[in-house]
Structure formats: structure tokens, C-alpha cells
Amino acid sequence: MAPPAGRAALHERLKRASAQLEAKIQIATLELAEQNELLQRQSAEIERAAAAKSQFMANVSHELRTPLNIVLGSTRILLQGVSGALSEAQKRNVGRIDSNARHLLRTINEILDITRIETGRMPLRLSTFAVSDLVEEVLAEAELLSARSRLTLSSEVPKGLPRMHSDREKVKRIVLHFLSNAFKFTREGRVIVQVAYRASSRRFAISVADTGIGISATDHQRVFEDFRQLDESTTRLYGGTGLGLSISRRLATMLDGRITLKSALGEGSTFTLHLPRRLAQA
Amino acid sequence: MSRKLPRHRPLVLLVDDFGDAREMYAEYLEFFGFRVEQASTGQEALDHVAKHPPDVVLMDLSLPVMDGLEATRRLKANARTQHIPVIAVTGHALSATADSAAEAGCDAFVTKPCLPHRLLGEIRRALQPHLRGRRRRAS
Numbered sequence: 001m002a003p004p005a006g007r008a009a010l011h012e013r014l015k016r017a018s019a020q021l022e023a024k025i026q027i028a029t030l031e032l033a034e035q036n037e038l039l040q041r042q043s044a045e046i047e048r049a050a051a052a053k054s055q056f057m058a059n060v061s062h063e064l065r066t067p068l069n070i071v072l073g074s075t076r077i078l079l080q081g082v083s084g085a086l087s088e089a090q091k092r093n094v095g096r097i098d099s100n101a102r103h104l105l106r107t108i109n110e111i112l113d114i115t116r117i118e119t120g121r122m123p124l125r126l127s128t129f130a131v132s133d134l135v136e137e138v139l140a141e142a143e144l145l146s147a148r149s150r151l152t153l154s155s156e157v158p159k160g161l162p163r164m165h166s167d168r169e170k171v172k173r174i175v176l177h178f179l180s181n182a183f184k185f186t187r188e189g190r191v192i193v194q195v196a197y198r199a200s201s202r203r204f205a206i207s208v209a210d211t212g213i214g215i216s217a218t219d220h221q222r223v224f225e226d227f228r229q230l231d232e233s234t235t236r237l238y239g240g241t242g243l244g245l246s247i248s249r250r251l252a253t254m255l256d257g258r259i260t261l262k263s264a265l266g267e268g269s270t271f272t273l274h275l276p277r278r279l280a281q282a
Numbered sequence: 283m284s285r286k287l288p289r290h291r292p293l294v295l296l297v298d299d300f301g302d303a304r305e306m307y308a309e310y311l312e313f314f315g316f317r318v319e320q321a322s323t324g325q326e327a328l329d330h331v332a333k334h335p336p337d338v339v340l341m342d343l344s345l346p347v348m349d350g351l352e353a354t355r356r357l358k359a360n361a362r363t364q365h366i367p368v369i370a371v372t373g374h375a376l377s378a379t380a381d382s383a384a385e386a387g388c389d390a391f392v393t394k395p396c397l398p399h400r401l402l403g404e405i406r407r408a409l410q411p412h413l414r415g416r417r418r419r420a421s
Contacts, residue, residue, distance in 0.1 A: 062373045065373045065394055065395055066300065066303075066373050066394065068395055069303065069373070069394045069395035069396065070300075070302045070303060070306055072395050072397060073303075073306045073307075073310075073395070073396075073397055073398050074306055076397050076398060076399065077306065077309065077310055077398055080399070082309065082310055082313045083309070105395060
């Protein structure tokens with residue numbers, strides 16, 4: 001049975017519309033493919049740029065370290081008296097060259113560390129270890145800092161903690177950095193290292209609390225930024241490169257952890273490193 | 283730092299294309315009783331070794347003409363020179379140079395900045411098994 005005239009026209013229109021739709025889809029698909037290709041090209045370009053940046057940083061670091069090697073070596077030779085005895089005034093001047101050259105080297109090394117982390121060239125070395133041993137080691141290394149200050153240094157580590165599986169060196173580096181900050185910004189009172197383990201979340205919290213100058217709430221984010229010491233003038237007063245916390249934050253992320261800060265102006269600071277008990281190998 | 287003068291005045295070959303680095307280490311090592319020869323390319327280093335075999339070679343890895351890795355490979359491939367300890371020195375921190383240095387046959391590896399007293403320590407360490415080995419061969 002032939003369709004009535006009205007239905008035939010409708011059918012025709014439907015067919016045309018469907019053909020138009022198909023053409024539009026085809027164009028859209030083509031555009032999508034084009035955009036896809038563009039994105040792929042752009043992502044390859046970004047990867048190339050990142051690789052170029054890290055190569056550039058490696059070269060810069062090499063170019064800076066080569067002359068710095070001579071500055072550090074020659075001042076050491078002078079201070080050791082290999083080139084003859086120095087007067088007290090000469091020693092003071094050479095000593096200033098030495099300490100500033102070492103500061104410069106620390107800064108270069110830390111920039112290099114950030115580059116390593118961001119380009120995925122900082123390897124993870126996982127092992128299983130007792131957190132209490134690590135804290136003991138950290139305290140022993142901080143003994144020098146505390147001997148120079150009038151602060152009391154202590155620790156609170158509960159008994160019977162499970163062992164941690166993570167990158168020991170990196171955990172230690174972060175906690176040591178917390179400690180050196182605590183001593184830097186505390187004139188009197190105490191510095192205490194505390195460890196807590198929460199079985200429900202299987203996470204450790206290692207914190208360093210001080211009774212120092214503290215950080216106002218508005219600045220809590222800023223202390224983790226690169227080259228950031230809250231008052232630019234404190235860089236001179238307190239030393240350090242201003243990169244320590246930003247490196248610690250990056251290291252914590254590598255360890256599937258994070259760093260929190262509890263502090264208020266004049267009321268001391270507590271930096272806490274939260275870490276999973278077991279870091280899964282990526 | 284004790285100025286312990288070695289009895290035999292061992293000969294150190296310093297290979298570095300950076301004159302200031304060579305002079306600095308040479309001054310320090312001579313103060314501590316070593317004899318020092320200097321070379322600024324890998325080829326020069328090989329020529330030196332052929333003429334006056336040193337007790338230890340301090341090899342910067344990035345050198346013009348022939349780099350430190352190639353020079354080390356040739357020293358280690360030669361039966362007459364393969365016993366001489368080679369300490370690799372490099373300023374490159376990002377690349378996997380430690381591995382390539384070991385593959386080329388370097389006995390020790392230090393990164394710059396390397397303070398003179400650290401280098402002295404490395405040289406003394408490298409010389410100890412070497413001297414022991416020579417005494418064994420002599421007896």
C-alpha cells in the first residue's frame with residue numbers, strides 16, 4: 001500500500017533532515033579529530049618544554065656549581081692555613097666569603113631538588129622502619145642546634161607503634177626541616193617532637209611544636225610557597241633559603257602525605273606531617 | 283686536619299679542563315705531600331699516564347677532545363694501566379653519571395662542589411688497597 005501524499009512528503013523531509021544531521025555530525029567529528037590532534041600536539045609541546053626546562057636547570061646548576069666549587073675550595077684552603085697563617089681580620093673576611101658561598105650552594109641545591117621533584121627525577125627508596133628510631137636519629141642530629149640555643153628539646157613517642165613503610169630519608173628530611181625552622185624562630189621555651197598513629201585511617205602524624213614567634217592565620221598558606229619567608233627582612237635575620245618548606249610540601253606529596261600547620265602570632269607553631277603507614281609503590 | 287705526609291710521595295694526575303680547579307687541588311695536595319701532574323684533556327691524560335704512570339688519577343668527566351669516560355675506558359682496557367685507581371669528578375647532578383662512571387671502570391665517584399679535604403680523603407682511600415696490592419705482588 002502506497003503511503004498517502006502527505007506522508008510521502010513527510011518521509012522526504014525526514015530523509016533530508018537525517019542527511020543534514022549526518023553531514024553535521026561528520027563535520028563535528030572532523031572538528032573533534034582536528035582538535036584532538038591539536039591537543040596532542042600541544043601536550044607534546046608542553047612535554048618538550050618541560051624537558052627543556054629541566055635540562056636548562058641542570059645546565060644552570062652545573063654552570064653555577066663549577067665556579068662555586070673554586071670559591072668554596074679556595075676559602076677552605078685559606079682558612080686551613082695551607083697558604084700561610086691568616087690574621088684574625090683576614091680570617092673573619094674569608095669566613096664571611098665561606099658562609100655566604102655555602103648559603104649560595106644550598107640555594108642552588110634546593111632549586112635543583114625542586115626541579116628533580118617536578119620532572120619526576122627524584123626517586124623513591126622505600127623501606128620498612130621504626131618511626132621511634134627515626135625520631136631518635138633526628139633528635140641526635142638536632143642536638144647541635146639545641147646546644148647552641150637555650151631551648152629544651154624533647155620527644156613524645158608512644159610505645160608499640162606499627163612500623164612505617166615509606167622513603168625513610170625523605171621523612172627524615174622533612175622532620176629535620178621542621179626542627180631547624182622551630183629553632184630558627186624560637187627564642188625561648190621548648191621544642192617538642194610528637195608522634196601519633198591512628199589505626200582507623202592507618203596514618204601517622206609526626207609533629208614538631210615550638211613556643212616561637214608563630215604565624216598569623218592569613219599567612220598559613222604562604223609559608224609553603226617558593227622563596228617565602230613571611231617578612232623579606234627575616235631572610236637576613238633568620239638565614240635559610242626560603243625553599244625548605246616548599247620542598248617539604250613537595251616531598252610529602254610524593255609520600256602520599258601532607259603537611260598541616262597550627263599556629264597563631266606569638267603563640268608558637270606546630271607543623272605536622274601526615275603519612276600513610278604503608279606507601280604503595282606507584 | 284692532620285698533615286700526615288705520605289712516605290712515598292704518591293703521584294696524583296689531576297685531569298680537569300678548568301685551570302683554577304687543577305691549581306687549587308694541586309696546591310692542597312702538594313701541601314699534604316703528594317706529587318701532582320696536570321692534564322686538561324682526556325688525550326693529554328693518556329699521554330701523561332704512558333710517560334709517568336701515576337698512583338691515582340683524578341678524572342673530571344666532561345673534558346674537551348676526549349671526555350673523562352672514554353679516557354677511563356682506555357686506561358682500564360690497557361693491561362699496563364688498568365690497576366691505577368681512577369676517581370671520577372663531576373659537576374652534573376641531574377644525569378645518571380654515577381652509573382656511566384662505574385660502567386667506564388671508575389673506582390670512585392665524587393660530585394662537585396668537592397672541597398679539597400674531601401678529595402684528599404677520597405685519594406687516600408683509593409690509594410690504600412692499591413698500595414696493599416702492590417706490597418702483596420712484591421712479596
